[in-house]
Amino acid sequence: MNAAPIFRGGCKLTLLRGLIILFVVALNMSAECEETHEYVPGASARVRHPATTLKAEDLDRAQRNIIAHAWAKEYAKNAMTTAASAAAGVTPEWLRQMGPETTPGDTLFTPCPACRDQGKPVHPHGLWQWSPDKPDQLQCKSCGTIFPNERYPESIVLTAKWGGEQKFTFYGGPTFVIFSLREGRPSFTGNMRAYKVNYVQSRLSNLTLGYALSKEESLAAAARLILLRFADTYPRWLVHSGYGDYADMDPKIAAAQINNLPEPELVYPPNQPDRKLHTGYWSAGRARGVGMEQGFVVTCVEAYDLMYDATFEGKPLFSDQDRLKIERDLLFEGASMLWPDPNLNNKSVGGRMACLLVGLCLGNPELVRFGWSGFEHTVNDWFLDDGATSESPGYASMTLSGVWPIAEAMKGYSDPPGYLPKGGPRIHNLNPYHDTCYPLVWRAMYNTLQGDLKYPPIEDSYSSSSLSALSIELMAANYDDPRYLALLKEVAGADLSGGSLSKAIFLRDPELAKRPSSSIHFEDVTFPELRWGVFRTGAHGRDGFLCLNADEFRGHHHYDSLDLYYWRDNQELLSDLGYLWDHPDKRYLYRTAAHNLVVIDGKEQAGRGQRGGQFHLFSPVLPFKVMEASSRAYPDASVYRRTVMQIDHGDKHSYVLDVFRVLGGEQRDYLFHGPNNEYRVGGMGLAPWAGDAASIGYAALKNVRTATGSAPWKISWELPDQRSFTAWSPGGVGEQVFIGEGWGQRDWKNSDRGATLPYVMRRLTGDEPSVFISVFEGSKSGEECVRSVRSLKVAGDLATLPVAVEVQQDGLVDVFFSAVGASPALVETSAGRLAVKGLAAHVTLRDGQAVTGSLIGGTSLKIGRLELTLPVAVYRGAVTGQRASEHDGYYEIAGNLPPVPEGAHQTLFVDDGKQRRAFPILSMEAKNGRATLRVKSATEGFDPLPGKSWEIIPRIDKRAIR
Ligand SMILES: [Zn+2]
Ligand SMILES: [Zn+2]
Known part of the structure; x- marks a missing residue:
């Protein structure tokens, strides 16, 4: 073990390994409100492309998978067919129709007035059907009404002036409550513009994937046209929220001052401008209005990065003029919507990821650091110190979907030669899967799964919330844990012909199926x-x-x-x-x-x-x-x-x-x-x-x-x-x-x-x-098995709220005892008197005789011939230190130590004066009145967290007395 001593929770610290030294992340988030970045023309030429989500090794791995595996061949064939059809559809006319000049609204925030008239439940987002074949029509999935609709005209018009005139129209009838907005109005036309942009974006993704698998020039040529169209229209798309308020001003200024706009924003009546976009960054954007500009930016930067060195008919695909336009007016401009957001939440993390990819592609290490700090904040601060979710399993999945591309993109990252960062050392050959608390996060994602590999629908999670096949793919590819490979085999088949093929084809070692895996196994667990x-x-x-x-x-x-x-x-x-x-x-x-x-x-x-x-x-x-x-x-x-x-x-x-x-x-x-x-x-x-x-x-x-x-x-x-x-x-x-x-x-x-x-x-x-x-x-x-349940009378200290229960089954009876303090108690059972002093106890009776028993947190239990004793009800003492590394974590304790080994399935409670936390004891070594308790290994447990005192509540179990 090569553990650096760490005297607070390992998860709050970046673990230092080998040559890797990570910069210090400013925990003062407001400092990053000042965040601003400069576009440097030509810097992208010093980058080895592709440099974002996929690298040259990934493209090479895909070719090897295609040669080795039928699933990969099939996947690539389908991807190529889709890409070819996408390329065939890209014409200047199509781009004019589908890539609107006018700022798109959002596909959400559009309640259906026809549903309201028909007395159906009205969701503030509506439930809409849109098709590229009829791009100027929107149909309500709930009531079937088609919009635009003369019964529900968009009679309210807002006119923006900045960068040329734009008109936004809204339904003029009675308003709706749209979440926190009391007087909300849908815009079906704004919604459709957003659907169109989404669709073009999805076609660009198809082209990128096809190109990654084939380097086919015609796909890159079509992607170039889309990028150039977006680079034409995007600079004029105004910052707005899905609720329908538009900042009629330079979008970079609006993005930077979203809650304190220099001029009044455009709002529909009866609302009045207040120089803020409703809910700020949370629902703001330019390509859409839902606080997630990253989807658009990432699609564009991945396409450009991958095709950076592409050629078409013997010449470079992109001219210098193209590069300037795409880099400055689309990619950098898109990032400028995202970097001013000082918050860290499940949406903004994705924004940082997009900034990071733009930084990697354009050779901008400051932007890379901004994105990387989002990863560090998320893994260290959004996730709890034990690696588990701070919100819900469903939200953990969502949050990971925002940060995993950062980890993938940053594998092996080094700062550009000669770059001297302002606040800390250079980054060299980073591995986010090991140099951060990311391993604990994945461990917790595993340990909170049910046996059916779904998450319990606790807090804001759905009963369908699960670990995505993509996540499992990442776990199996980046950690040498046979349980993760077993998980992958369960979702992808023993021959690994399924799973998240879009990721697997690039990420999965062609030989992975041959590596040994264990079975999926889940332990009882409590999280500190x-x-x-x-x-x-x-x-x-x-x-x-x-x-x-x-x-x-x-x-x-x-x-x-x-x-x-x-x-x-x-x-x-x-x-x-x-x-x-x-x-x-x-x-x-x-x-x-x-x-x-x-x-x-x-x-x-x-x-x-x-x-x-x-x-x-x-x-x-x-x-x-x-x-x-x-x-x-x-x-x-x-x-x-x-x-x-x-x-x-x-x-x-x-x-x-x-x-x-x-x-x-x-x-x-x-x-x-x-x-x-x-x-x-x-x-x-x-x-x-x-x-x-x-x-x-x-x-x-x-x-x-x-x-x-x-x-x-x-x-x-x-x-x-x-x-x-x-x-x-x-x-x-x-x-x-x-x-x-x-x-x-x-x-x-x-x-x-x-x-x-x-x-x-x-x-x-x-x-x-x-x-x-x-x-x-x-x-x-x-x-x-249960036939009846009855309460038993308990005599003793009633202040400990003692209870005893008998559960009758065929051929046996279970007797349970529980109290909140260990004091002598007498219980009248169907097999005679049980005398017990403890916090919890259990006895099994057969034929009127106690045959097995357990005592926890107490010193004595006696019923008939069954007798259990412990010398001490609770062991206690002082915490003298703790240390952690990626693969180990220990507490050092002094006090009244339990006998060795007392390890198996025992829990260590550590109290810092404010919070009592539970840790599994994996092993224990004691010497001279001091002990070292291991609470973390390469596959189990947690980083020790600070504590002053400790407690171990012993138990004794006796089987089969005859
Ligand atoms: Zn409807
Ligand atoms: Zn609940």
Whole structure:
């Protein structure tokens, strides 16, 4: 190991390896508002082209793949056919029609007035069909109405003067609320201009790909015409937002001062100009108006870079005059829309990527650095220190789609000879896949996958969110991790004939399929920063995914602190509704009541920076796994804490015991929603509810039925593929149960408009602490193992909120115990008295005898002949140091050390005085009252983060007493 000592989180630092020294990234983002760049004519001639996304090696690899593999031959053939047809269509007349002189609007932000008249749901973006065969027509996919339409005339006209007159027209009827814009007006003509530009851009991509695979001159000649047409029109395209406000001034000035324009912008009535474009950079652009100019710029720069040295009929394709026009008026001009944006978000990262590519192509190292700093900020700051997403899995995929081209383009990058950067050393032979925290990001993308290789739809993610084939291609090509290759083989086939072929043909080693791969395997995991605890089931961890979410509230998060999500055998059991994108009803998915948790007094949970969240326990040892977390999601509640245990008797028999403790407020509703409406209730008689509607109004439920829930009851769902899901309650004194129909729509395109799900609500009121106990089992129908669930009486220190539960199965009984502090407790079980002092315990009974047991965070457990003891309930001490490198990470600790080896599946909790974080202990070495705990290896774990004190909560397990 060649680890440089690092005394704070490795992810906040750039790791120094070999000769590579990276410049220091200014964390003060506002400094970059001043960012400006100069175009230097002729500098591109000193660059070895192609220099952006594809390099000469990639083109060569594609040829080798074409020779070696049928899939590559086929792919190249199709790409060439598409490119040839694109080239045939490029004529001056077509370019005049499809490459508009007038600034394009945007394909979004166009609500349909006909849908509104027909009483259909109106999405602020509309849902449009446009075809290159009828480029001056737009059809609503929802109601079928064709625009332009004399019933909905664009009677409002704005006239711009800068650089020559341009007219923008808008629908003159009643306005729409378009997201944050109260008085919005669609422009169907502006929308169609954007569709046209998109289409020409897509044809340019086709030509670029065809040329990369063939160097066919006629394709380059057609691409040149498109580039020149864009270089003609682009300088006059005004900076505008998709909402329809246009900055009638020099676009470079408008881009630089988007929130403080030197002159009033053009807006349609009744809005008044305020010298800002609505939502600033977030929705601004020139080729479109959605804050993502990069798509256009990247397509253009990739084409130009790749064809830089192309010839046509024996002469260079581009004249000096062409070069000046394309470089200055299109590429550099496009970058000038992007570099003033000081923000770092999922859109602006892509903007930086575009700037970087322009910088690489035009030989401008300052622009390269601006783009590269976006990569560093993203990987170090947008992603959490543990490599996981700061927003949601869906947004992580989106963010990576903005930065991966930076990593690819920067592989092997060195600053031009003689270049002396202003703020730091030169960059030499960079490898972003290893010299940054990028490896941890990909590791987290892997470790948050479900067994079906999709992400849980937690926060703003869809139930279809997954790791793209392209991402997997990048992982397999750039890391020598056999699990990543196994992932690729699963999506691309064992012979690697599928996958993301457009990337694979250039990136994939023709011999890759022969390299050894392992199987895909997922471990139980908790993340120190993401604060999810995940228990898996199945031999390779692919059958089940149980997630307790104690994450802090961040961007694109939901009011979901301590939500429990449970997926098993390809079914969502305790589901999360996911994301409705920009749908006007999206609050029904992010509200507290959309989640499986406790709602206090019908209120929303606390939001950003307020709810905290930390794990107290994470102990994943078969057959009994337990995790526990708490948060301040309700600031007035002194206890908001969830303990989740998973028992796994093998042979697919596993279930979950959930204990939710709450103290605070008047009314506490334990809430979960089932997977569908095919359910039966047993053990209680529900009657229509005629009570005070206001008390459940927050959940917006219909057809509510109710029953007292003091005795044991269950609710069972039938699922596809002969599977079932059952939720049990052992009954709670004073509990009132409500079941009603609540929000179930999950598709922003409204294909499931009106869908409902049953919401199950268990209510306790009063001043006493509430403890809700549930058992959840997913199984093959008819093979359910749980027969009954009952609460057991516990005598002891009631301040620790102790609970004990018996779960009866065929031939065996599981007894569970849980408390928030270890003090002596006595439990009356069906096999006699259990005496226990600990935080969590489990005992299996057969024939009235305790046969196996586990004790966690305690010193003693005794029932019948089963006796477990531990010398210490919790080990604690001081953190004395930490260090990390790409392949290793260690904590150095002192204090009351646990015996060695205590490593397997143990969790190290590290507290910095503000936040308690959980790390897996991979191995431990102890000497003279000090120990080194390894928390990161080449394939597992995380960089250590700063901490003052540590805790290890030991466990003891005893199998098969006879
Ligand atoms: Zn419509
Ligand atoms: Zn959610």
